[in-house]
Amino acid sequence: MDRRTFLGLSAVFAPTLAEDRDPAMHVINRLTFGPTPELLDHVRSIGVDAYIEEQLHPEQLDTAPVEQEAADLFPEASADPTSLYEEVGTRRGPIIQALAGATTLRALKSPAQLYERMVQFWGDHVNVFVNKGPVVYFKPHDDVHVARAHALGNFRDLLGASAHSPAMLIYLDNAQSVAVAPNENYARELLELHTLGVDGGYTEDDIKETARALTGWSVDGLPARRDDAQGVFRFRPNLHDRGRKTVLGVTLEGDGEARGRRCSICWRVIRRPRAISPPSWCGVSSRTSHPPRWSSVPPMSSPRPGATSAPRCG
Numbered sequence: 001m002d003r004r005t006f007l008g009l010s011a012v013f014a015p016t017l018a019e020d021r022d023p024a025m026h027v028i029n030r031l032t033f034g035p036t037p038e039l040l041d042h043v044r045s046i047g048v049d050a051y052i053e054e055q056l057h058p059e060q061l062d063t064a065p066v067e068q069e070a071a072d073l074f075p076e077a078s079a080d081p082t083s084l085y086e087e088v089g090t091r092r093g094p095i096i097q098a099l100a101g102a103t104t105l106r107a108l109k110s111p112a113q114l115y116e117r118m119v120q121f122w123g124d125h126v127n128v129f130v131n132k133g134p135v136v137y138f139k140p141h142d143d144v145h146v147a148r149a150h151a152l153g154n155f156r157d158l159l160g161a162s163a164h165s166p167a168m169l170i171y172l173d174n175a176q177s178v179a180v181a182p183n184e185n186y187a188r189e190l191l192e193l194h195t196l197g198v199d200g201g202y203t204e205d206d207i208k209e210t211a212r213a214l215t216g217w218s219v220d221g222l223p224a225r226r227d228d229a230q231g232v233f234r235f236r237p238n239l240h241d242r243g244r245k246t247v248l249g250v251t252l253e254g255d256g257e258a259r260g261r262r263c264s265i266c267w268r269v270i271r272r273p274r275a276i277s278p279p280s281w282c283g284v285s286s287r288t289s290h291p292p293r294w295s296s297v298p299p300m301s302s303p304r305p306g307a308t309s310a311p312r313c314g
Contacts, residue, residue, distance in 0.1 A: 023048045024040055024043040024044045024048060024051075025040065026048075027043060027048045027051060027052065028040065028043060031051075031052070031055050031113060031114045031117070032113035032114070032117070033107045033108070033113060033116070033117065039113075055112070055113060055114035055115070056114070056152070058112035058114070058115040058152065061111045061112050062111065063110055063111060063112050065109075066105065066106060066109045066110045066111075069105060069109070070101075070102045070105050070106060073101060073102075073105065074097075074098035074099075074101045074102040074105070075098070076088070076094055076095050076098035076099075076140065077095075077098040077099050077101070077102035077140050077143070078102075078140055078144060079140055080140075080141065081134070081137035081138050081140075081141060081166075084137045084140070085134075085137050092130065092131065092136045095130075095136050095137070095139070095140070096130060096136065098140075099130075099139060099140065099143070103120070106119075107120075114152075115151055115152055118151040118152055119143075119147045119148050119151045120147075121151075122146070122147040122150065122151055122158060123143065123146075123147040125193075125194065126146060126147070126158070126159075126162040126168065126194060128142060128165075128167045128168055128171040129171055132170070132171055133170055133171075134170060135167050135170050135171045138165070138166045138167035138170065139167055141165070141166065141167065142162075142165045142166075142167035142168065145161055145165065146158060146161045146162050146165050146168075149161060159194060159195070162194070163186075163190070163214075163217070164217075164233040165233070166219040166232075166233060168186070169186070169217060169218060169219050169233070170219060172185040172186035172189055173185045173186065174186040174187075174214055174217055174218070175217075175218045175219045176218070177211065177214060177215050177216075177217070177218075177239075178215055178216065178239040179212075179215050179216070179239060179240060179241035179242070182208070182211040182212050182214075182215050182241065183211060184207055184208065184211040186211075186214060187207050187208075187210035187211035187213075187214060188207050188211075190210060191206065191207060191210060201248075202248060205246075206247055206248055209245040209246055209247045209252075210245075210247050212241040212243070212245050213241075213245045213247065213252055215239060215240050215241045216235055216236040216237060216238075216239040216240030216241075217233070217235060218233075218234050218235070218236050218239070219232070219233060219234060220232050220234045
């Protein structure tokens with residue numbers, strides 16, 4: 001290919017100038033999984049600003065038809081882990097296929113497109129690996145009570161829900177973390193990936209202290225079948241390290257999960273007291289920075305979201 005031909009082809013891939021963009025197509029590409037003739041007509045008819053407002057309030061959209069279709073076609077995607085285990089046994093395939101099918105169906109048909117994109121985003125951010133142990137049986141619950149519950153909400157609530165998610169606690173081994181042998185997997189993930197980032201200013205000691213603070217945060221085993229015992233987060237006080245811990249320069253009292261949720265480690269890492277200069281591209285001054293193996297599948301209940309405002313820790 002000669003230079004003239006190459007330069008001619010390069011114009012095909014040149015970015016569209018802002019003044020040449022179709023506003024409706026631009027907002028569709030930014031907020032949704034892609035255009036359809038019907039969606040393009042809808043955005044053009046109500047206007048870009050109205051469509052953005054519509055997408056920011058998914059509770060006002062009629063998602064009932066697509067949710068009913070998802071429930072009919074992929075019931076495993078919203079089932080509790082006890083029911084899943086009784087239905088499919090050790091076969092993971094039907095659960096994984098149902099989760100993928102429900103996700104694809106909503107991406108194609110849900111009018112709440114921005115919400116579904118944010119579900120995907122936060123689901124990736126606090127992801128769990130379904131092929132580890134019994135995690136696959138808890139993944140539907142994790143989807144519903146973590147990413148889907150908080151996709152357009154408060155990050156503190158999302159992080160708190162994830163910290164209490166049986167799927168997360170099993171995936172990163174915190175369900176087996178005890179005072180005499182703290183497991184650091186979830187603590188490391190919490191600091192490195194879920195919140196501060198690999199260069200976020202925390203130390204190995206912060207990881208160890210966070211792991212100590214989260215000892216005893218576990219998941220129930222499978223007791224006799226009861227309506228109120230289908231897969232719950234369980235704090236085990238006899239396995240919790242009750243000593244004082246210091247995380248990111250803040251001292252945490254060692255008196256169990258009740259204070260642990262009020263003065264949550266999740267809140268500490270979000271409002272981190274060590275001011276770290278943010279990257280220049282974000283446009284924020286550093287002065288604004290805030291200092292047991294399972295013999296069967298454990299059962300499940302709703303996670304416990306954290307407070308939406310700063311807890312009083314005095």
